[in-house]
Amino acid sequence: MTKSSGTILKAAEPRPRRGEAQEGPSNLRSPLATVLGQGSAKEGVHHWWMQRLTSVALVPLAVWFVVSLLSLPSFDHATVSAWVGHLWTAVFLILLVLTGAWHSQLGVRVVMEDYVHGNGAKALALALNTFFHIVVVVAGVLAILKVALGGAA
């Protein structure tokens, strides 16, 4: 971005004004849009930022999980529940489920916004996406806590 900004600035000529409603060269909205007052709810940045924060957190969490899973000496119940029951395993597993589900919810949401057409179908799909991921988080975290707190024995 920074490297190409020089050329962008060079190419930018003062635009001709198109109507009275324009307040300055930075106003790209039509006069009607200005009157109606409808525009960005300024919520896009939050989605974008959360997608980035969760992805940064998921790099170590996901790598830790895959390495741990492949390092498990056995997948029988005693071994797995002892592993999940370790304090730090439980902490990282809960973080993984929370962050992973959040990241997944944001990602699936964008795909649905792009590919599900019709306002009704889209609203339904987005609602189901949210509900589904909340169920995933609650079930996952509760399961980890139950094992970690000794309920699975």
Next chain:
Amino acid sequence: MTERPLSPHLSVYRMSRYTLLTSILNRATGLVLTVGLILLVYWLVAVASGPAAYGGARTVLSLGMLKAVYVILLATFSYHLFAGIRHLIWDTGRGLERAQAKRSAALVVICAIVLFVGLAWWALHAGARAP
């Protein structure tokens, strides 16, 4: 509200373009990893439900069909990890020039293949203790 144009132009774009291919693969692998998340939570709930319930879940999780899913999950994890890191580097404003993006696309694919082969080899040698 007026109908605004939406983005699924998969049939319009030329798939030979590495930009489109790397981008859509990142989305597709992300969706597959959501399936992995479901499997993870199913497994965790089975562990929490005690040895008897876990035995039943283990039978399901050991199905041959699911073993193919685990291989796909390792591959998608490998790709999504490096493609995601590429996006995070882009977010700092670096690597956005066309030549750099082309190089990083190749690098992502190479790193993903190397990691996947490594993980698959590891999983195979640990195969005696499969789920």
